Amino acid sequence: MVFHKEEIIRFRHCDPAGIVFYPRYLEILNDMVEDWFEAMGYPFDEMESCLGAGVPTINLNITFMHPCRQGETLSLTLRCLKIGDSSFEIKISGERMGQPILEAQIVLCFTTIGRQVNKLSIPDGIRKKMLEYNTEQTTATILIS
Template sequence: MRYSREELIRFRHCDPAGIVFYPRYLEIVNDTVEDWFEHIGFAFKTMQQRFGAGVPTVNLNIRFASPCRQGDRLQLSLVCNRIGDSSIVLSIRSAQADNPVFEAEVVLCFTSIGERVEKLSIPAEIRHQIQQYLDETVAATA
């Protein structure tokens, strides 16, 4: 199962050469992750309020394939690759008009928020929703 969204490339994304400045892609990756959590019923604010938890990125790998320019519409898709006790691995692929733009793999770790940040086991309610994505992804590739 893939989560999909579209991002309109705006002036704010671009550098003086007229292409997306690469750190903006990292923001787009984070926005996609945040939107996915909201889609599965656990917006970042909800996780903070109900569980005292956040999901910082602990590892990020990204491969760039082609540039985007202002006005392009970037198609993004997210799949869950793995779920551990306190971490999840997500893949995000992007394309513009059938041309790959970038692929990213993101490892997130559930942690407490506040003064002392500590690793947490993924809360059961959230794990259930993420597991559904993982199971459907595995079934779709079998």
């Protein structure tokens, strides 16, 4: 299973050249992750208030293939590639009318939030939901130093 979302490119996303300014893609990707967690039944605000946890990005690799402009619709797809004890790797692909726009591989890690940040094991309920999006159907430990 994959998580899918449509993002309308707005004026706020674009630079003076009329194309998406690349840092705005980071915001779009972060919104995608937040929407995925909400769709799985674990909104960020509840994870924070109930579990004292967050999922910061610890590694990010993006390839940009083509520009995207204001008024266009960016079709985003999220797949879960690997699930470790506390971290997980996802792939988000973006396309516009079948043309690839970007591909991002992101590693995130469950941590405590606040002044003292420590790794946490992914809670069983969240892990079970993530496995539904694990396209490889594998789990692996991702080493984090």
